[in-house]
Amino acid sequence: MNAPRTRGRGRRRAMSEINVVPYIDVSLVLLIIFMVTAPMLQTGVDVDLPDANAKPIDAQAELPVLVTIDAQGNLFIDVGNQGDRPVAAEALTRQIQAALARKPGRAVLIRGDRAVDYGRVITVMAALKEAGVPNVGLMTRPIEQ
Secondary structure, eight states, rough: OOOOOOOOSSSOOOOOOOOOOOHHHHHHHHHHHHHHHHHOOOOOOOOOOOOOOOOOOOOSOOOEEEEEEEOOOOOEEEESOOEEEOOHHHHHHHHHHHHHSTTTTTTTEEEEEEOOOOHHHHHHHHHHHOOOOEEEEEEOOOOEE
């Protein structure tokens, strides 16, 4: 004969609701973790930069004067994208003054090799200041990702 069923031993009905509370808890914990760690993920060196009103060179502007210093410390000058011409250190000031006399307000940039001595770059910057260049820019290569 059939024994009476005891409570709890029978088939359970399928639950039609999803309990979302654990998912909300996990989401909130992850959100807090990301909010705390995001400021720590900044790349680069922490540097206190001075305030300056610097802006990139306008692509529509006059071509800059480029002073190139190769790895051996030799100087080259390129006025208006005419190609690098070798120049002696003593003649650099005169050539820069002549280029700026033809086109005042033209930007002057230094393109220095990675292996060149820092003192050599400073010497060139001083010569450019002596030639009357108000602002000297330093060219870099973009970081490849």
